[in-house]
Amino acid sequence: xxxxxxxxxxxxxxxxxxxxxxxxxxxxxxxxxxxxxxxxxxxxxxxxxxxxxxxxxxxxxxxxxxxxxxxxxxxxxxxxxxxxxxxxxxxxxxxxxxxxxxxxxxxxxxxxxxxxxxxxxxxxxxxxxxxxxxxxxxxxxxxxxxxxxxxxxxxxxxxxxxxxxxxxxxxxxxxxxxxxxxxxxxxxxxxxxxxxxxxxxxxxxxxxxxxxxxxxxxxxxxxxxxxxxxxxxxxxxxxxxxxxxxxxxxxxxxxxxxxxxxxxxxxxxxxxxxxxxxxxxxxxxxxxxxxxxxxxxxxxxxxxxxxxxxxxxxxxxxxxxxxxxxxxxxxxxxxxxxxxxxxxxxxxxxxxxxxxxxxxxxx
Numbered sequence: 001x002x003x004x005x006x007x008x009x010x011x012x013x014x015x016x017x018x019x020x021x022x023x024x025x026x027x028x029x030x031x032x033x034x035x036x037x038x039x040x041x042x043x044x045x046x047x048x049x050x051x052x053x054x055x056x057x058x059x060x061x062x063x064x065x066x067x068x069x070x071x072x073x074x075x076x077x078x079x080x081x082x083x084x085x086x087x088x089x090x091x092x093x094x095x096x097x098x099x100x101x102x103x104x105x106x107x108x109x110x111x112x113x114x115x116x117x118x119x120x121x122x123x124x125x126x127x128x129x130x131x132x133x134x135x136x137x138x139x140x141x142x143x144x145x146x147x148x149x150x151x152x153x154x155x156x157x158x159x160x161x162x163x164x165x166x167x168x169x170x171x172x173x174x175x176x177x178x179x180x181x182x183x184x185x186x187x188x189x190x191x192x193x194x195x196x197x198x199x200x201x202x203x204x205x206x207x208x209x210x211x212x213x214x215x216x217x218x219x220x221x222x223x224x225x226x227x228x229x230x231x232x233x234x235x236x237x238x239x240x241x242x243x244x245x246x247x248x249x250x251x252x253x254x255x256x257x258x259x260x261x262x263x264x265x266x267x268x269x270x271x272x273x274x275x276x277x278x279x280x281x282x283x284x285x286x287x288x289x290x291x292x293x294x295x296x297x298x299x300x301x302x303x304x305x306x307x308x309x310x311x312x313x314x315x316x317x318x319x320x321x322x323x324x325x326x327x328x329x330x331x332x333x334x335x336x337x338x339x340x341x342x343x344x345x346x347x348x349x350x351x352x353x354x355x356x357x358x359x360x361x362x363x
Contacts, residue, residue, distance in 0.1 A: 223265025
């Protein structure tokens with residue numbers, strides 16, 4: 001093993017600030033490279049997060065968000081870039097968290113010769129559970145909140161496997177020095193805005209002064225009415241449509257990430273009945289952490305799920321009034337209409353090109 005390269009594999013979990021962390025690494029890539037810290041990309045400041053996403057898909061042999069085979073070769077391309085670097089290299093994508101054992105073994109084998117570190121960001125279940133349901137709806141899922149919660153308690157869907165801390169880190173940390181397995185706890189509500197980033201800096205050995213450019217990329221949450229409208233929209237689209245890139249562009253990015261955030265609709269929250277279960281799960285996490293000896297940056301107390309505050313209420317997302325949904329739907333329709341009016345008609349553009357070419361020939 002060479003001491004000249006350390007690879008930090010940030011494997012998740014989803015909805016723990018990963019979008020912000022990845023974007024800040026990309027924005028400050030040039031400054032970080034001057035200090036021998038690297039976030040590999042095909043083109044600087046352009047595609048690093050997408051590159052890591054496709055590399056993760058390739059490692060997992062999956063095809064989310066594109067035609068079959070669109071991610072092939074990206075993992076090997078990322079590994080080649082890692083091998084050309086010394087110092088510190090960061091690989092980051094949250095879909096890696098529940099990777100199967102064979103994919104984990106391949107990743108470690110391909111990165112052999114580096115000092116491998118595993119980084120996992122963890123959040124309390126009272127915030128994580130509702131955030132994960134919203135994210136799944138943004139990604140095209142059609143299930144109700146009740147169905148999702150039932151699967152969480154009994155079926156262990158992908159999202160829960162991704163934030164089941166003991167299982168994720170037992171798999172990824174197998175064969176590694178526990179000191180090379182790092183848990184970054186997501187700060188509680190009300191903490192300073194840059195606290196999560198400062199915790200990542202401590203893990204990666206980054207001086208915060210090396211990353212002066214802040215990121216405005218945050219995966220903001222939707223309210224109950226907005227999430228319900230996106231879910232109903234998903235129900236009206238076939239699977240092929242939901243897998244097209246235009247779905248991501250129009251529904252997930254334009255509506256769910258921009259037009260429908262920051263409204264007055266109540267937040268999606270974990271139902272109070274699940275608090276005892278969430279506390280038991282967290283107790284299992286903390287016991288594993290204490291026995292494993294892994295490195296914790298932050299405080300395990302940050303993982304404690306808290307009951308609703310005095311000024312907070314649980315609103316069932318599956319029972320949002322038709323009036324609320326109609327208001328959100330009209331706003332969404334207006335946004336989509338404005339976008340359609342803004343875009344050029346590809347058929348008309350092609351027709352103009354043909355006419356111009358014919359004119360040039362005649363002349």
